[in-house]
Amino acid sequence: MRTGVWLVGARGSVATTSMVGALALRAGLAEPTGCVTELPELRGPALPSFADLVFGGHDVVATPLPKRAEALAAAGVLPGRVVDALAGELAEVEAALRPAPTGGSPAERVAAVARDLSEFRHRHALDRVVVVNVSATEPAPEPHPAHHDLAALRGALAGPAEVLPPSSRYAYAAFTAGCPYVDFTPSTGARLPALAALAEERGLPYAGHDGKTGETLVKSVLAPMFAMRHLAVRSWSGVNLLGGGDGATLAEPAANAAKVASKQRVLGETLGYVPEGDTRIDHVAELGDFKTAWDLVTFAGFLGTGMRLEFTWHGCDSALAAPLVLDLARLTAAAHAAGRTGPLTELAFFFKDGIDAPTHALAEQWTLLREFVAGLHAGAGR
Numbered sequence: 001m002r003t004g005v006w007l008v009g010a011r012g013s014v015a016t017t018s019m020v021g022a023l024a025l026r027a028g029l030a031e032p033t034g035c036v037t038e039l040p041e042l043r044g045p046a047l048p049s050f051a052d053l054v055f056g057g058h059d060v061v062a063t064p065l066p067k068r069a070e071a072l073a074a075a076g077v078l079p080g081r082v083v084d085a086l087a088g089e090l091a092e093v094e095a096a097l098r099p100a101p102t103g104g105s106p107a108e109r110v111a112a113v114a115r116d117l118s119e120f121r122h123r124h125a126l127d128r129v130v131v132v133n134v135s136a137t138e139p140a141p142e143p144h145p146a147h148h149d150l151a152a153l154r155g156a157l158a159g160p161a162e163v164l165p166p167s168s169r170y171a172y173a174a175f176t177a178g179c180p181y182v183d184f185t186p187s188t189g190a191r192l193p194a195l196a197a198l199a200e201e202r203g204l205p206y207a208g209h210d211g212k213t214g215e216t217l218v219k220s221v222l223a224p225m226f227a228m229r230h231l232a233v234r235s236w237s238g239v240n241l242l243g244g245g246d247g248a249t250l251a252e253p254a255a256n257a258a259k260v261a262s263k264q265r266v267l268g269e270t271l272g273y274v275p276e277g278d279t280r281i282d283h284v285a286e287l288g289d290f291k292t293a294w295d296l297v298t299f300a301g302f303l304g305t306g307m308r309l310e311f312t313w314h315g316c317d318s319a320l321a322a323p324l325v326l327d328l329a330r331l332t333a334a335a336h337a338a339g340r341t342g343p344l345t346e347l348a349f350f351f352k353d354g355i356d357a358p359t360h361a362l363a364e365q366w367t368l369l370r371e372f373v374a375g376l377h378a379g380a381g382r
């Protein structure tokens with residue numbers, strides 16, 4: 001099953017790490033550590049292999065991919081020997097990257113993205129192309145009536161005014177070109193009623209939002225524990241320090257607000273109440289792609305006795321995110337091949353703020369994922 005993976009934000013840290021990782025796996029230069037789909041519970045015939053994945057993508061910057069990979073190697077994110085060994089393959093992927101369309105009306109820019117996707121599919125004789133958004137986090141957009149109605153949105157896109165944020169324009173273009181769409185960022189993407197209607201009309205699946213790779217991952221394990229032991233969480237405060245391109249973007253208050261909202265959802269939904277405290281994200285350029293999160297949880301036990309839990313997470317953000325991007329591309333491709341349409345709620349395991357997530361507890365999400373993937377394999381074996 002030759003599967004295109006079209007990365008929006010293709011020259012960023014997560015995208016570059018995902019592509020280098022897939023090429024390294026294909027060449028036998030790395031182990032699939034961190035790739036959930038390589039666990040015995042999920043592996044099977046429905047998923048495209050790493051060798052089946054062909055990469056392309058859009059970006060607004062032009063830094064050559066091999067240069068970006070070298071910079072990530074120098075920063076300790078990627079092993080230098082692997083980047084050196086993959087120089088030829090990275091140059092090939094570079095040739096498949098396209099500049100993000102600029103100028104013209106919103107409808108023309110959407111059409112240009114859809115054209116790039118169709119051309120990519122034909123040139124590489126791909127069975128399907130999954131579009132994955134790993135571009136910079138956007139602020140939440142101003143509400144617009146056309147977000148709620150597909151006919152109104154089609155009309156509005158033809159006008160000069162910008163009614164969709166870039167992530168939603170990419171989702172619109174993906175659906176128009178017959179491609180499933182995955183949003184690894186907290187941006188709006190396909191999460192608008194008009195775009196849900198377009199996905200339905202074209203018979204396409206989509207998934208999101210915001211990859212769960214660090215502090216929120218730990219929260220989605222610990223919060224259910226407090227709930228199951230009937231302990232009362234009084235406060236939960238977190239401070240995240242990160243550098244890199246993502247850290248610089250999140251220094252912007254509006255993008256920061258979108259990310260923080262996405263990170264906080266797990267507590268209210270898992271505990272049934274919102275404890276005191278906030279999650280903060282601060283930009284520290286020196287940290288690069290390595291993130292530190294400190295969390296302090298205060299809770300009350302029997303007869304109101306006060307207690308506390310603290311944890312520190314030191315993670316390499318792109319190393320944690322990239323295998324999940326590959327997992328999501330493989331799973332969404334398999335879901336598309338199986339004829340699934342609409343939001344893939346069973347992929348909530350991967351997201352901070354899963355679309356229509358039935359639960360925010362990681363263990364329950366894992367059960368849903370296993371059942372979903374078992375169904376895909378059973379269908380593929382028939």
Ligand SMILES: NC(=O)c1ccc[n+]([C@@H]2O[C@H](COP(=O)([O-])OP(=O)(O)OC[C@H]3O[C@@H](n4cnc5c(N)ncnc54)[C@H](O)[C@@H]3O)[C@@H](O)[C@H]2O)c1
Nearest residue numbers: 009011012013014059135136137185211213245246317321
């Ligand atoms: N790393 C993680 O653990 C993690 C977890 C969850 C979500 N994310 C999200 O993944 C995204 C990527 O993170 P990163 O560390 O790679 O960031 P990055 O800044 O390194 O990369 C983002 C890339 O997007 C490009 N871009 C910006 N606007 C664009 C547009 N309109 N069209 C096409 N490309 C555009 C930028 O030029 C850049 O190359 C961020 O939104 C981040 O919040 C990351």
